[in-house]
Amino acid sequence: xxxxxxxxxxxxxYADTDQMGxxxxxxxxxxxxxxxxxxxxxxxFPYKKLEESGIMMPVYEMKTRYLKPARYDEVITIxxxxxxxxxxxxxxxxxxxxxGGILLNTGEVTLVFVNIQTNRPVLAPAELxxxxxxxxxxxx
Amino acid sequence: xxxxxxxxxxxxxYADTDQMGxxxxxxxxxxxxxxxxxxxxxxxFPYKKLEESGIMMPVYEMKTRYLKPARYDEVITIxxxxxxxxxxxxxxxxxxxxxGGILLNTGEVTLVFVNIQTNRPVLAPAELxxxxxxxxxxxx
Amino acid sequence: xxxxxxxxxxxxxYADTDQMGxxxxxxxxxxxxxxxxxxxxxxxFPYKKLEESGIMMPVYEMKTRYLKPARYDEVITIxxxxxxxxxxxxxxxxxxxxxGGILLNTGEVTLVFVNIQTNRPVLAPAELxxxxxxxxxxxx
Amino acid sequence: xxxxxxxxxxxxxYADTDQMGxxxxxxxxxxxxxxxxxxxxxxxFPYKKLEESGIMMPVYEMKTRYLKPARYDEVITIxxxxxxxxxxxxxxxxxxxxxGGILLNTGEVTLVFVNIQTNRPVLAPAELxxxxxxxxxxxx
Numbered sequence: 001x002x003x004x005x006x007x008x009x010x011x012x013x014y015a016d017t018d019q020m021g022x023x024x025x026x027x028x029x030x031x032x033x034x035x036x037x038x039x040x041x042x043x044x045f046p047y048k049k050l051e052e053s054g055i056m057m058p059v060y061e062m063k064t065r066y067l068k069p070a071r072y073d074e075v076i077t078i079x080x081x082x083x084x085x086x087x088x089x090x091x092x093x094x095x096x097x098x099x100g101g102i103l104l105n106t107g108e109v110t111l112v113f114v115n116i117q118t119n120r121p122v123l124a125p126a127e128l129x130x131x132x133x134x135x136x137x138x139x140x
Numbered sequence: 141x142x143x144x145x146x147x148x149x150x151x152x153x154y155a156d157t158d159q160m161g162x163x164x165x166x167x168x169x170x171x172x173x174x175x176x177x178x179x180x181x182x183x184x185f186p187y188k189k190l191e192e193s194g195i196m197m198p199v200y201e202m203k204t205r206y207l208k209p210a211r212y213d214e215v216i217t218i219x220x221x222x223x224x225x226x227x228x229x230x231x232x233x234x235x236x237x238x239x240g241g242i243l244l245n246t247g248e249v250t251l252v253f254v255n256i257q258t259n260r261p262v263l264a265p266a267e268l269x270x271x272x273x274x275x276x277x278x279x280x
Numbered sequence: 281x282x283x284x285x286x287x288x289x290x291x292x293x294y295a296d297t298d299q300m301g302x303x304x305x306x307x308x309x310x311x312x313x314x315x316x317x318x319x320x321x322x323x324x325f326p327y328k329k330l331e332e333s334g335i336m337m338p339v340y341e342m343k344t345r346y347l348k349p350a351r352y353d354e355v356i357t358i359x360x361x362x363x364x365x366x367x368x369x370x371x372x373x374x375x376x377x378x379x380g381g382i383l384l385n386t387g388e389v390t391l392v393f394v395n396i397q398t399n400r401p402v403l404a405p406a407e408l409x410x411x412x413x414x415x416x417x418x419x420x
Numbered sequence: 421x422x423x424x425x426x427x428x429x430x431x432x433x434y435a436d437t438d439q440m441g442x443x444x445x446x447x448x449x450x451x452x453x454x455x456x457x458x459x460x461x462x463x464x465f466p467y468k469k470l471e472e473s474g475i476m477m478p479v480y481e482m483k484t485r486y487l488k489p490a491r492y493d494e495v496i497t498i499x500x501x502x503x504x505x506x507x508x509x510x511x512x513x514x515x516x517x518x519x520g521g522i523l524l525n526t527g528e529v530t531l532v533f534v535n536i537q538t539n540r541p542v543l544a545p546a547e548l549x550x551x552x553x554x555x556x557x558x559x560x
Contacts, residue, residue, distance in 0.1 A: 019352055
């Protein structure tokens with residue numbers, strides 16, 4: 001299986017917690033957002049430039065599984081991977097791991113490419129495909 | 141199929157939007173939370189009382205599909221349903237519908253019952269089962 | 281002193297709380313937003329229409345004092361008042377009161393009127409002034 | 421004037437923005453939280469340890485002035501300073517500056533020290549005072 005993987009740290013703050021003492025279940029989406037944006041930036045494809053070029057990427061689907069709670073002040077590693085070349089859609093996979101190496105959460109977010117002017121779906125930009133292709137690694 | 145269903149209105153505010161002009165994809169979790177808490181309140185089972193009785197309900201899984209954007213100032217109807225009697229887990233289904241009757245989003249959230257003292261999973265409280273049972277309607 | 285006053289209920293949800301068990305201090309801004317938007321709606325001046333007419337109201341200043349914690353599931357009354365006719369700026373005053381009538385929080389938010397096209401400050405629309413004037417009550 | 425100052429970077433994400441295309445005015449409180457927690461960490465006084473020692477620091481007051489909008493994907497420098505030795509209260513001052521060196525926002529947050537067991541106010545811990553004192557610099 002070939003795939004692209006990227007890691008980014010995130011420290012859980014008070015704003016993220018709820019009265020259960022854990023990160024609120026709705027706030028993981030923020031970590032996924034940071035994970036995928038930093039993953040794209042790492043291959044020279046900042047999302048902001050994509051929007052400036054007239055394409056936006058609204059989220060179509062999110063699935064998330066809360067295995068263990070993320071707690072206040074922990075530094076979480078957001079492990080982002082892309083396992084398939086994007087076409088009309090791009091799927092990001094996420095694993096959130098705490099400082100002790102414990103897997104806390106897994107997620108999967110599917111986004112689509114939309115032309116901002118026409119508001120219609122388009123294919124993944126060729127430049128993104130090229131940059132991902134050269135980053136993909138073959139593990140046999 | 142028998143199930144319990146409840147509806148609750150929610151007005152999208154500026155805090156919910158992002159620069160795409162839509163409700164941010166991470167904020168739907170708040171609507172699901174409000175939907176299920178109000179659904180339980182409507183059958184005389186406020187979540188706050190459950191916590192006070194020593195049981196909390198952390199979220200185990202969430203799946204959500206963004207069909208159409210929810211926009212600023214729209215009043216969204218949060219349609220919450222329970223399709224199966226809960227045991228170790230309870231699954232809530234959500235449909236978010238705008239003022240024009242358009243289905244914007246579907247979601248599914250699975251929660252577990254946990255004893256706050258022991259931090260171990262427990263079965264759904266008998267009182268909740270009884271209240272749901274009497275609310276379940278048979279549609280044949 | 282003459283002023284306009286409006287009240288709107290808000291139920292504190294889990295998303296609003298933090299691990300201290302209170303509403304997170306950053307989330308009061310959401311209540312102020314809801315308070316002022318509903319106050320304007322009550323006099324027939326929905327903020328969304330203002331934006332559609334080409335004027336937006338960015339926030340210039342916020343001051344807030346946290347007197348007592350707002351707790352999960354409490355219904356807070358957001359009491360919004362305008363104490364002076366707006367010109368280049370409009371100042372909203374807020375009092376948040378819980379179900380027991382206890383004052384939890386006071387706030388003051390100053391917004392400016394900005395032309396969306398030119399991005400320059402403008403005066404309060406005449407229509408807003410007229411609607412506020414007819415709502416102002418004289419208490420002598 | 422003697423004071424302690426610390427800087428921490430923060431990248432504005434989509435979750436922070438609203439449909440005006442700026443960071444939502446309620447989200448600055450998160451940056452202030454991160455700023456003060458990292459400032460205390462930098463002098464060897466992590467807030468989490470303070471809570472574990474039985475003292476929490478609820479916010480008493482916040483004042484904030486929005487001078488220019490913070491925009492998506494900008495890296496904001498959170499400049500946190502303490503200008504007076506804390507006693508019953510501690511006051512943090514904030515300046516948010518963008519990559520171009522433009523001052524976007526100023527803030528002031530006052531917190532109190534509270535004993536978690538008794539829920540009563542206490543004085544700033546001696547250890548915090550000592551650590552701040554040794555960090556304070558005299559500029560004459």
